[in-house]
Amino acid sequence: AQSVTQLGSHVSVSEGALVLLRCNYSSSVPPYLFWYVQYPNQGLQLLLKYTSAATLVKGINGFEAEFKKSETSFHLTKPSAHMSDAAEYFCAVSEKGRRALTFGSGTRLQVQP
């Protein structure tokens, strides 16, 4: 069965600093990969997704992620953090042929002024 590991349940950065949220998946076959964000009292919102096209995926709000097959990773980055980026971020995968998403445990991002 697929599994997703997000290193660091809490990450704190200063405003303007680089944001790096880590995600590793377990699969011998590259799955479809997603990053979702959840702001307080809201549902999960898709940030970006990888579906076998370009390995560097650009998403909304200045986020991007790079699919690295050799490292089975799909880390999320943003060059400069804003206060509004404070939220919980979830990495998810879906195996080809299956629609259900398998989620990581989430990383809560805190942005310090």
Next chain:
Amino acid sequence: EAGVTQFPSHSVIEKGQTVTLRCDPISGHDNLYWYRRVMGKEIKFLLHFVKESKQDESGMPNNRFLAERTGGTYSTLKVQPAELEDSGVYFCASSQLAGVGETQYFGPGTRLLVL
């Protein structure tokens, strides 16, 4: 266009009681999913409807959980009788019947607390 809506937003019940959660997907979305996040754990898949048919029930924890989607529109998830370990946030998501790597649109969730 309205997003996925869920009702109620919060529910507090006692062990042994019954609770019914409702999800209204985005209009025209044939796929409807239920997920659950138990406190401190990851979000886990429960089941998937295509229109009114259950496509994948592999994540349903036990027979105390019953999901329906009559008419292929809104869905309900009933927990009967509720146990303490059922506490958590229940998310609903929907998507169009599209190709691979479809985007699932999530609702805000229902926070269930079983005392």
